Amino acid sequence: MEIFLSAIFSGTSRGAIYALAALGLVLVWRGAGVVNFAQMGQAMFTTYIASTLIGHHYSYWLAFIVALISGGILGAFVDLSVMRPLSRKRSSNFLDSPAMRSTIPVIASLGILGILQSGAGIFWAAEERGFPTPVNSLGLVIGGKTMPFTAFDLFVIGTVFITLVITTYFFKGTGMGLAMRASALNPEVARLSGIKIGSMRTLSWTISGVASSLAGLLVTPSANLSPSTLDLILIIGFTAAVVGGLDSLLGSVIGGFALGLLISFVNVYDTPEDIFLAILVVLLAVLLIRPQGLLGSKEVRRV
Amino acid sequence: MLEIKDLVTEYGSVKALNGVSLVAHVGKITTVIGANGAGKSTLLRTISALEQPRSGNISWNGKSIVGLSPEKIVRLGIAHVPEGHAVISQLSVEENISMGALFRMRSNKVDVKNAQQEMYQLFPRLEERKNQLAGSLSGGERQMLAISRALVSRPSLLLLDEPSLGLAPLIVEQIIQTINDLCRNTGLTVLLVEQNANTALSVADHGILLSLGSVVADLPAAQMKADVSLRAAYLGY
Numbered sequence: 001m002e003i004f005l006s007a008i009f010s011g012t013s014r015g016a017i018y019a020l021a022a023l024g025l026v027l028v029w030r031g032a033g034v035v036n037f038a039q040m041g042q043a044m045f046t047t048y049i050a051s052t053l054i055g056h057h058y059s060y061w062l063a064f065i066v067a068l069i070s071g072g073i074l075g076a077f078v079d080l081s082v083m084r085p086l087s088r089k090r091s092s093n094f095l096d097s098p099a100m101r102s103t104i105p106v107i108a109s110l111g112i113l114g115i116l117q118s119g120a121g122i123f124w125a126a127e128e129r130g131f132p133t134p135v136n137s138l139g140l141v142i143g144g145k146t147m148p149f150t151a152f153d154l155f156v157i158g159t160v161f162i163t164l165v166i167t168t169y170f171f172k173g174t175g176m177g178l179a180m181r182a183s184a185l186n187p188e189v190a191r192l193s194g195i196k197i198g199s200m201r202t203l204s205w206t207i208s209g210v211a212s213s214l215a216g217l218l219v220t221p222s223a224n225l226s227p228s229t230l231d232l233i234l235i236i237g238f239t240a241a242v243v244g245g246l247d248s249l250l251g252s253v254i255g256g257f258a259l260g261l262l263i264s265f266v267n268v269y270d271t272p273e274d275i276f277l278a279i280l281v282v283l284l285a286v287l288l289i290r291p292q293g294l295l296g297s298k299e300v301r302r303v
Numbered sequence: 304m305l306e307i308k309d310l311v312t313e314y315g316s317v318k319a320l321n322g323v324s325l326v327a328h329v330g331k332i333t334t335v336i337g338a339n340g341a342g343k344s345t346l347l348r349t350i351s352a353l354e355q356p357r358s359g360n361i362s363w364n365g366k367s368i369v370g371l372s373p374e375k376i377v378r379l380g381i382a383h384v385p386e387g388h389a390v391i392s393q394l395s396v397e398e399n400i401s402m403g404a405l406f407r408m409r410s411n412k413v414d415v416k417n418a419q420q421e422m423y424q425l426f427p428r429l430e431e432r433k434n435q436l437a438g439s440l441s442g443g444e445r446q447m448l449a450i451s452r453a454l455v456s457r458p459s460l461l462l463l464d465e466p467s468l469g470l471a472p473l474i475v476e477q478i479i480q481t482i483n484d485l486c487r488n489t490g491l492t493v494l495l496v497e498q499n500a501n502t503a504l505s506v507a508d509h510g511i512l513l514s515l516g517s518v519v520a521d522l523p524a525a526q527m528k529a530d531v532s533l534r535a536a537y538l539g540y
Contacts, residue, residue, distance in 0.1 A: 175405050178394075182402050186391045192351060193452060194377035194406035297393070 006148035007268040008261070013153035015260020016160035020215035021237025022244065022252035023167070024208040030184040030247050031204025034083060034105040038112035040230035040237070042078070042209055043216030045116050046071045048124050050217060051131055051225055060134045067217055068210050075209020079202045082108050120227040128224035137221065156218050163214060164253060167207075171249070180204065236263075239279055243286045245296020254294060258282075304329055305350070305460060305494065310359035312342075312349045319345040321516035322359070327460070327509075330490040332483065334503040334524065337513035338538060343496040344386050346513070347462045350494075351383035352376050363460065378406060382458035386465050388445035392438030396429055396448055399437050403452040415455070422451040425481060443474035450478070454485075460492045467499045475499070479506055500538055504528040512537055 021040065028036045050067035054060060086104055090096045095104070137152040171177035182190040183200040190197055215237070216230055223229050240259045244251030259279065266278045286293060305327040312320040319342045327333040335343050348354045350361055352373045361368050368376055373383075382403075390399050400422055404415040423430035426447040432440065437448055446466055453461060463482065467475040483506045485491050497503035504510050510527035512520040514537050520527060527533065 175401070175408050178398055178402060179405050182391055182394065182398075185393050186389075188353065188385065189389050189391055189452075190402070191353070191373040192377065192383050192385065192389075193402045194374050194456065195402070196374050 002148055003268055007264045009149035009153055011261035011264030012257065013149070013156045013260070014264060015257035016157050017215050017219045017233070017256075018236050018240045018260050019253040019256025020160055020163065020211050020218070021233050022240035022256045023164075023249060024212035024215065025237055025241045026244075026246060026249055026252040027204050027208040027211065029241070030249075031180060031208075032079065032083065032105075032201045033102065034109060035238075036078075036109045036208070037106065037234065038078065038109040038116060039208065039212045040216065040234035041113040041116035042071065042074045043212040043233075044225075044227060044230045045120055046074060046213040047131065047216040047220050047225055047230075048120050051129060052124070054132060060132060064134070064217060068213050071209040071211075071213025071216075072206045073209070075205040075207070075212075076202050078109075078112060078209075079205035082112060083205070084198065084202075117227040124227075128226040128229075131217075131220040131225045133221045152221065159214070159218065163211065167211075167249070176203075236279065239283050243282065243293055245293025247297055248293065248295035251293055251295030304364065305492065306360075306362045307346075307350075308360045308362075310346070310349060310361065311357040312345050312354050313357050314345075318516055320349065320356070323513070323516070323518055325511050325518060325521065327492055327494050329459075329492050330486065331508040332486050332493040332495055332506055333509045333511065334495040334497055334507035335511045335513055336497050336500040336503055336538070339498065340515070341513040342516040343498075343513055344464055345516075347383060347385070347464050347494065347496055350376075350462060351381060353383075353385075374406070377456060377458075380457070380459040381462065382453035382456050382460070383462040384449050384453045384464060384466070386468065388442060388449050388468075390437040390440075390445050390448045390452065392436060394437055395434055396437055396440070397433040399448050400429070400433075400451050400455050403455040407456070414457075418455045418457055422455055425454070425485075426451060443470050443478070446470060446474075446478060450482075458491070460494065463493060463495045465496055465498060467497060467502060475502060479503075482506070500534065501528070 024039050025036060028034055028039070046067040049070050050063035053063035053066060083105055086108055094100060133152045135151040135155050137150045139146040140149060140151050141147070171181060179190070179195045180200045180203060182193065183195055183197040187197050215233060219233055220229065236259055237256070240255035241252045243258065244253070244255030259282070262278055262282060263275050266275050307323060307325050310320050310323045311318060323342070323346060325333070335346060337343050345354060349356050352371055356369060363379060363381060368379065391402070394402070400419055404418060408415055423433070428444055429447055429451060432444065437445065440448060450463070450466065466478050479502055482493060482495070486493050495503055495507060504524045504527055507524040510520070510522055510524040511518055512527065512533065519537060520533055522530070
């Protein structure tokens, strides 16, 4: 029972982080039509910024806030400096074909990932370093009894929960959120309604940058920080997004939690070596039985 | 006044508009009729900047609007209801209407609220369904919603692309009458594109017949309606 509860808690806390990563991917996919492979590279970079600040004896919380803000700035920068110029109309018919128009940004995002990873290697040296937690990450002791979860687990779950509430409110309850949803769903009608779809796209990149940066800050304490630590989170986050349905924010969150629990149970009841096998099986099963994902729209994409 | 001069718009090497000139007077309904592929939709899409013209000029109240973005053009009071009941089906009815007024939400919140209420008065069926997804509406309701989405921005020029497409005659009648009333009561200028020439000409003040990207007739609506040979030659009935 103890082991079971422990698996549930660590799975939920892990899942919360995957949910954030998946959310970041889905935001950019819906808002800009790009699968952003550089996403966790951006998060790695901002985690290094936080780590450097902490190394210079600034408080964890200051580093935390600075990392989130730089995540947003980095996201917007990627859009404005790379993605927006790439989306302009080109004279070559080949480069302007729908297939190329959707492929080019993905290749560009891989390039950005490369730049970020080697850049981090140059700035901060490629050796691994640790990253602290703001609260204790040993089993929480309440009334002399050790609980099957840590204070850090609670911190992670709480932070992600607050993030999800804010995101939901933003999209469902504000005009800006409505404008973002409209531009993602139907850019033409959105433009005719006076919505500046270019700005909305940049905003998607910004919010996604903040969410990914948060995922990076929360996941790094359980591994060491190196330029390629977060690659794994990208893979799991991407799987979570596909399982949930690439165009559904709620689906990506559910997918994230589901994968977190799956990984935790495999880890506890089977062996850690089987984690990727289990992820692959789930991914294949979803793609075969429900290719649009749990909550994705069935609509066929016309390209 | 909307003034269009020698407008040429191309899709690749195909000239969809080949030197179109026309005028739409303030407070009047001007209808552009013509067969499929005559360039009617392209004309509206070029006015609202969804397409960029190759040459020629479009001016609204004396100022050229060529080269502006669609977002800018909406802010100048030109609202476009594109072809095919263009609403966002994954958003609710209320959200679709709000969307049309988002850009002036900050500057005039009270008036936006009023405008939204007016839409519900104009089309009471939309109020009954305001929390439903737009995708669940009937074709007629969707068209009403698309028009409300445009009207809630309080435009002075309304570009309407084939509102009758695929709708029952009774609904078409109702929608066209609503537009007609708006035009007569509020001084709204309307540029109405239609394939259904009879309906359009019966409410319009002025008719423009487009064929293969060129204006072939520019007459008062009543006169165009009466011209049997013109209709036989270009519309086939």
